[in-house]
Amino acid sequence: MSAPDGPVLELEEVTKRYGGVTALDRVSIGARRGELLAVVGPSGCGKTTLLQVIAGLTDVDAGRVAIGGRVVAGAGAWVPPERRRAGVVFQEHALFPHLTVADNVGFGLPRAADRRTRCAEALDLVRLGHLARRYPHELSGGEQQRVALARALAPRPAVVLLDEPFSNLDANLRLQLRQETATVLRASDATAVFVTHDRQEALSLGDRVAVLNDGALEQVDHPAVVFHTPRTRFVATFIGEADLLAGDVSDGVAHTVVGALAVTGVGADGPVDVMVRPHEVVVDVVREANATVGHSEFRGAHVLHVLALDAGGELRCEVPHTRALDQGARVRVTVDASHRLAAFPAVNRPTSSPAGTAPGG
């Protein structure tokens, strides 16, 4: 068994190929006891494969997987899924249709005296004790999801794996269940890996967020760090809306067409692209203008404006709907992030060209 604060789950250089496709490319990641790790990426990035590798539903081609300090895959070892103590909540919930809710939840429990107690405990955790005798087809989608969660948690697994558990539910229910699931997972002190393609879900649920792209991990960090200081351009644009603003760095300050911006993430001085998110862009109609308001997108509480910079290029800006601007209005654009902005060394651009935004915003 691992030390109290050691990683419950540990993946080391895990590689998995399907034919010519590399689904996981030397992925190393761990989860500490009680931690909720959100794995996020576009479809086909390998996140489901990652769960299957951990659960033992598929073998690894290289690397090592350890659960609770025990190597379960790789280096000649292979522990079948039924002995890994990894509970899984599947996207389609996969409840057993011929068993009652109670029997579903009790499925993974040994035939011992406390089976019924533990089963009731798990059902209470998801507040479904009153439905114990129902059959799965008599439940709503949200209830099915909670039963699936209770069933996975009942045998007290070392790690719980959730594979897009909310994607089969409608939008309103999804928000509510997201919070409930987080509460249940924290109440049961479970270590969980949670896979999703929804960046909002990842940011709001995860203690840490792992961004997976094309089978490789791009960044694993606290949600705020991933959001504000993405390490790669892919993370920058995938985890939230972002524009890249061309600039030149000297002494940690990038000089751009909208002013000097404190940046981080670049070692040497030279041309960079600075990541700016729409909510960090500030517009001012009083001072000397440097941009024109283009088309807008109404988003309810906020309005997104596309600003055409006089120096060339575009920048998106999100403002409260009470301060919405008219198309064609002349504005002064500045950036106010209250933190150092992420910057990436520019590719294929000469040193002295401070104008405009870089491609790929």
Add this chain to the structure above:
Amino acid sequence: MPAREARRGGRRSWRVATALIAAFVVVPVALVASSVLTPDREIWRFLWQTGLARMVGATVVLMVGVVVGTLVLGGGLAWLVAAYRFPGRRVFSWLLVLPMAVPSYVLAFVAVYMLDAPGPVQTAARSVFGLDVRIAPRGMVLAVLVLSVALYPYVYLLARAALSEQAAVTYGAARTLGLGPAQAAWRVVLPMARPSLAAGGALVAMETLTDFATIQYFNVETVSVAVYQVWNGMFDRPAATQLAAIVLVFAITVIAVERALRGRARYHQRGGAGPRVEPVTLTGWSRWAASAVCGLVVGVGFVVPALRLLGWSSVSVLGVGAGGFDPRYASYLGNSVLVAAVAAVLCVAAAGVVVNAVRLTPDRATRGLARLTTIGYAVPGPVVAIGILLVLAGVDAALDVVGLDLGATLITGSLVGLVAAYVIRFLAPAANSLEASLDKVTPAMTMSALTLGAAPRQVVQRIHLPLIRSGVGVGLVLVAVDALKELPVMLLLRPFGFSTLAVWVYELASESLWDLVGLPALTIVAVATVPVVVLFRGTLRVDVDGGSA
């Protein structure tokens, strides 16, 4: 490696079991195939002298004739029911599969009775029209006609499936581009239905190759007949093996032709409620002609034989005629039920191992082995039977070496060979029904059960089996009915002195003991009707005013 096996959680044993079942199916066929590579000149000279060339010729003619006949009948009727609206269309759409319930050997002897010189047809011709006809109903043409009527439902079913799928949309497109119904059918529907027609034709060709009982009523001698005569008459195993190898060459040719015809369109998606071919309402005399054609086929293929058998059996059951009720009926029925039950249980058990192994160890090797276990359905009966004889002879010789001399009991005195051959032949329908049922158990359910700590065997017991009970039931019934009406393999492999309803029917009909043949034959037809009605009545329904389903 017991330690490693334990760590793998018992998965290897599933794969090994699948491999054993695959070997059980493949080895007999492979033994027959290998005999092609070791031809014996003496045997070939003997076979040549006894008319091998003539038999090969007859096989080709019979196969081509029956395939063409079933394609015309099955394909044409499927198109008629799908594309036209006429009186009785709804009922005929599934009544047209009923001839499947009448085994070809039953249809054959009813046809011989009806068409023979003393039979009703020629009697009527003489008395009503004053024609002086006395024709013996024999020959290739009649054999082709009877087998076509008996076997066309295979083509009909596949053609119906094809017509209710992709063809409808493109048919509509062709019509909007200015083609008439017939033109659109010829230029669009037929090419698109080609893979299904090829598959149906191949199935029919295999059934024709398997048969040697039906065609003997018509004095047609194919290679399969020769296998039976050489083995049953002379117990000449080497010669029978060489002949079976020729049958296998025919079968492989059929498969090659089918592959070539269906091209790359190998898999069909069974569509849901997609658009259908909008049927044309027939008017005037043509609407009644359509009904008449369907009625004629169902009448010849099912109603007339069934009524004729009913008439004969009432004679024997009521004790009106000379024969009266034959007490052998009960004992032969018992034998039939015994063989059918044993075959059904073994097939479903083996299929259960295979489909679960594929689900639990979804690697390429297991899937490949699983596919091999179902090839027996496409191998003609005589090939399987002779292959089994070769295996049993080998086992017998091995037992002799270790001092266990069983004499001929293993080969000709036990049910082992017969049951083994039935398992090989009928594993495919059992596996198909279990698979269809297991499709409803999603892979995520299996994985959930595993990750909740259930070992593979427990997953099968606690999740798979309770959920595929209906598939197990359907599989048991399908195999039991197939085994009950099966004749060629039974004739080749039955133990000395062992008889079943099917064999008895064959013998009684050969001796024209019509009053006696009625009851056992009617029993077979009645039992075989059950799955046909249950399986197809629902799936082949057409809407009252819509297209085909």
